Amino acid sequence: MTASSSTADGSLPAHASPAFPPLYSPPNSRPQQLDEYGVSDLQLNGARAKSPNHDTFAAPTSAPYNTATTHALSTSSLPADSSAAADAESRPPPPPSLLSPAVTPPVTPGETTSAHTNLLHPSPSAPSDTTAELPHQHSLRQRRPSKPRPRLLETLPEVNCVVRARIPTTTGQEMFLHLYTNNVDGKEHLAIVFGGNIRSRSLDAERPGETELDRMIRGAYVGTLYPGRTSSRTGEGSSAAVGQRQQQGEYDDDAAQAVREQEVQERQAPLVRIHSECYTGETVWSARCDCGEQLDEAARLMSLPSAASSGGVIVYLRQEGRGIGLSEKLKAYNLQDLGSDTYEANLLLRHPADARSYGLATAMLLDLGLGGDQGIRLLTNNPDKVSAVEGPNREVVVKERVPMVPLAWRTGGKEGIKSQEVERYLSTKIEKFKHMLNAA
Ligand SMILES: Nc1nc2c(ncn2[C@@H]2O[C@H](COP(=O)(O)OP(=O)(O)OP(=O)(O)O)[C@@H](O)[C@H]2O)c(=O)[nH]1
Structure with a gap:
């Protein structure tokens, strides 16, 4: 890609990056699956799995955050839990739509949401003091948080980049929007790609019977489109061009691999953000x-x-509302206005506190050539995301975590979001979701 210049300091106005309207608001099917199988059924079954909130990704607890701070990562393993594994084996396997991502993150960092307990409508015999609190709040206080563990799966989902297009942005910076389909949900997940070296393998692959125009229309071209262009296959020496020429028999596998490896060595690990939709x-x-x-x-x-x-x-990722969908998130907002925090509100709606998974992200990163030893630098405060995105066999290596510090914290309140709600939201993320953010 030929990127036009960004602003001198790289600054972007608010929402300069494209906001994505909810092209598809997911039908709320996941809660039924969870009702059927129960969140606690998700057990660890792999040796490489990491406990996100164990010491591996422990947040620095004393130093205030600094945007320049990065944290080297290491790996550790959890001991196998044989009784839990035996228990899990006696149950029917969860459906692929729920578990095919490599790691289902610890969906509920507290106790499992019971499939059979309706917290909003407790049994008439259950004692409740409705004058002091909502009926469900007593139940929530009784819950003893226990650490759920991610499930490690053998295979990643299949993803296919069906189209990409150049998006000039309001700042002058260009990026390429890649639209993916997959074999585990009906959603169109996206990859927003900055820089000219990152190419999708599935997009570049030859489709039977397609013309050069077909290739250019679906974005499988090298370089820049211009009126009258007739070939998608210009550009020399890049891994994308090599990929195309390899398919045409001009490079053998070893030569193509050598070109790719040389490119990889010359580059530092790219920045990656796994972002969940928030309309x-x-x-x-x-x-x-x-x-x-x-x-x-x-x-x-x-x-x-x-x-x-x-x-x-x-x-x-189209995981609106931490995976519960927009409609349910709006109900959660109302529960928050009634006094619950974001964690409790999900549970009261009988969802996991966090219903997301990241196997699709891993598969998309692999398709974009970001697997292997080169690694990525992951922008997040979420420890579960760090471990989950690496995949069952560490297909993607997170070399570095780059914290995302709220702008208001970095600027002493001069910029960024200011509201009681966001303060509560952030403190719940830290206290209950164990995000690695320290208020300075
Ligand atoms: N259920 C629910 N989801 C919310 C709420 N507010 C934001 N979200 C969703 O939360 C998701 C973003 O997750 P966060 O927990 O903020 O951050 P994260 O992605 O886990 O972690 P970072 O990588 O550090 O940003 C998006 O899918 C939002 O739609 C809320 O009040 N309730």
Whole structure:
């Protein structure tokens, strides 16, 4: 890609990165699956699995955050839990739609949401003091948090980049929007790619019977489109061009691999953000969360001149409302206005506190050539994301975690989101979801 210049300091105006309207708001099928199988059924079954909140990704507890701070990562294993494994084996296997991602993150960092307990409508015999609190709040206080563990699966989902297009942005920075289909859900997940070195293997692959025009229309071209262009296959020496020429028999596998390896060695690990859809925070200016700000910040960092050679990718997963969908998230908002925090509100709606998974992100990163030893630098505060995105066999290596510090914290409140809601949202993320953020 030929990227046009970004602003000198790489700054982007609020929501300069494209906000994505909810092209597809998922039908709320996941809760039924969870009702059937229960969140606690998700057990660890692999030796390489890491406990996100164990020491591996422990947050620095004393030093205040600093955007320049990065944290080297190491790996550790959890001991196998044979009784849990035996228990899990006696149950029917969860459906692939739920578990095919490599790691289902610890969906409920507290106790499992019972499939059979309706917290909003407790049994008439259960004691409750409705004058003091909502009926469900007593139940929540009785819960003893226990650490759920991610499930490690053998295989990653299959993904296919069906189209990409150049998006000039309001800052002058260009990026390429890649649209993916997959074999585990009906959603169109996206990869927002910055820089010219990152190519999708599935997009570049030859489709039977297609013409050069077909290839250009679906974005499988090298270089730049211009009126009258007739071939998708210009450009020399890049791994994409090599990929195309390899398919034409001009390179053997070893030579192509050598070109790719040389390119990889010359680049530092690209920045990656795994971002979950948030219509409210990204499109309708909600100050309940910092999602829109995080999307903008990720795009800003990937647009910096220093990131130009390595490039960057925002994997935009359609996991609205931490996987519960927009409709349920709006109910959660109302419960929050009634006094619950974001964690409790999900449980009260009989969802896991966090229903997301990241196997699709791993598969998309692999398709974009970001697997292997080169590694990625992952922008997140979420310890579960760090471990989950690496995949069952560490197909993607997170070399570095780059914290996402709220703008208001970094600027002493001069910029960024200011609201009681966002403060509560952030403190719940730290206290209950164990995000690696320390208030300075
Ligand atoms: N259920 C629910 N989801 C929310 C709420 N506010 C934001 N979200 C969703 O939360 C997701 C973003 O997750 P966060 O927990 O903020 O952050 P994260 O992605 O886990 O971690 P970082 O990588 O550090 O940003 C998006 O899918 C939002 O739609 C809320 O009040 N309730």
